[in-house]
Every structure is written in C-alpha cells, then in structure tokens.
Amino acid sequence: MSDRFFLYDDTENTKTRFVSFVGENQRYDLAIVQSDRHYGKFLVLNMQGNRYAIIGPDDLAEEGYLEYAFQISDAEAEELKSFLTEML
Template sequence: MEERFFLYDDTVATKTRFVSFLGENERHDLALLYSDRHYGKTIVLDMQSNKFAIIGPDDLNEQGYLEHAFSMSEENAEELRSFLFELI
C-alpha cells in the first residue's frame, strides 16, 4: 500500500463555545470554534443544518455571506448576523 502524503497534519488547541438562541422564525444551535488558525476568524457550526462557515467581522458585513453559507433566508440571516456580531 502506498504511503499517504499529507499537505499538513497539525493538532491545535481550540476553545469551543456552544450557544443556542431562538429567533423570530427558527432556533439556532451553534458551536463556535476559536483557534489561532484562519487568520483569527471563528468556525461557526450550525448544528441544525450541519453547515459551517469560517467567519470574521468582515464576513458579517459582506452582503449575502450568511445567506449563502447557511442556506437561509435574508430575515433569518439578519438575526444570526446580529447575534454573531456580539460573539465574534
């Protein structure tokens, strides 16, 4: 069997925060992973939809970013955006 070639194989310390909130239309169950990777951005996992995105303050200001990343309506994305501004 051929030996596998890894581009990288690192173990890093992370801080994980589990947070849930109820919006006007839906519940959001999130896991936020903080590490020194991804240029200081946070990995946000939506445990309801099994989707994730690497998000920083600049991404929250980008129109349509959350809507696309989490396949959600503009209204639900605005609730999530407002909430994440407090955490990221």
C-alpha cells in the same frame, strides 16, 4: 495501499462555545470554535442545518455571505448576523 501525502497534520488547542437561542424565524444551535488556524476568524458550525463557515467581522459585512454559507433566508441571516456581531 499507497502512502498518503499530507498537506498538513496539526494538533491545536481550541476554545469552543456552544450556544443555542431562538430567534423570530428559527432556532439556532451553534458551536463556535476559536483557534489560531484561521487568522482571528471563527469556525461557526450550525448543528441544526449541518453547515459551517469560517467567519470574521469582514465576512459579516459582506452582503449575502451568511445566506449562502448556511443556506438560510434573508430574515434568518439577519438574526444570525445580529448575534454573531455581538459575539465576535
């Protein structure tokens, strides 16, 4: 077995918020992780769809980002964007 070459191996305290809500189009079960790792952005995990993204206010303003990252429709992305805009 060869030696592993780590790029990094850090331990960090994080704050995680678990939230579930029902929109017009879908149910959302999210884990929102806040840490210093991503320069003020949040790690948002969609536990229903098994997808995640690193999201900040600039990402929410980018057209098509949530649709691509979470593989959801435009209507679903609008619901998620509305929630995340209030939360972030």
